[in-house]
Amino acid sequence: MAGLALNVDQPSSVSKRIYLDWLQEKRTHLSLNGSCKSIARRTDHKWEDRLVLDGFSKFVEFLASGVDIHHRCVARHVYWSNHTDFGKSNEEINIQLIHDSAASWSTKTLMDFIESSNLVCVDVAQYSGESSTLVFNRQSSRRYFARFCIITVPVGVLKGLDRRSAIHFHPCLPSRKRLAIDRLGIPKLGAETHNKVN
Structure with missing residues (x-):
């Protein structure tokens, strides 16, 4: 794990694409079906739990559009x-x-x-x-x-x-x-x- 945060090749472009596709799917699902008031108990996919390297602002901006x-x-x-x-x-x-x-x-x-x-x-x-x-x-x-x-x-x-x-x-x-x-x-x-x- 040492040095991983400084490695520009991690996560890979494929991993990023899979994660962004999943995030878009989740956002669409929430906009159509709403969400339940609960607290996350587990992650269903390994890409749901990631170290954010470029700062949280891009992640938040993506989720916050229209909110x-x-x-x-x-x-x-x-x-x-x-x-x-x-x-x-x-x-x-x-x-x-x-x-x-x-x-x-x-x-x-x-x-x-x-x-x-x-x-x-x-x-x-x-x-x-x-x-x-x-x-x-x-x-x-x-x-x-x-x-x-x-x-x-x-x-x-x-x-x-x-x-x-x-x-x-x-x-x-x-x-x-x-x-x-x-x-x-x-x-x-x-x-x-x-x-x-x-």
Whole structure:
């Protein structure tokens, strides 16, 4: 593996083509059938698990075309259902109407809605204007609803090492996932980290 990241012939052009074809197939499938709210448990093809050599931006740009992306938002709570009903995936739900009324919902009302609607909800705090200061008051926080979402965070945030940046999942993630997260990366707040490939 040593030096592989510097080898311009790896992955091979055939491997890249197979991977891009698979990625296009997956993207088409998701656009037609939607996605279930779940956490990846395995990879079905050896090319699904790859070291990204040219940076993640091209990968993300490819996946993000035509997708609604929100910047300057910090996820505080993720409400999701661990009971997915694929029969509801074709129902039309007026998400804008939900956005307008959901800010005042209690956690119980919100969870009941999530279970019945087959949606995920992300409660966010937003940066104010151009400053780097987060706005935490209730008026500036927002709830976003979608069939599925992708939230990118550093491992320390995912682990909740600093309560100010921790993301709370409702219901809690399955114990296997929490254990895997606990085993990742930074062991404690303030620990030194190094980027490396084994």
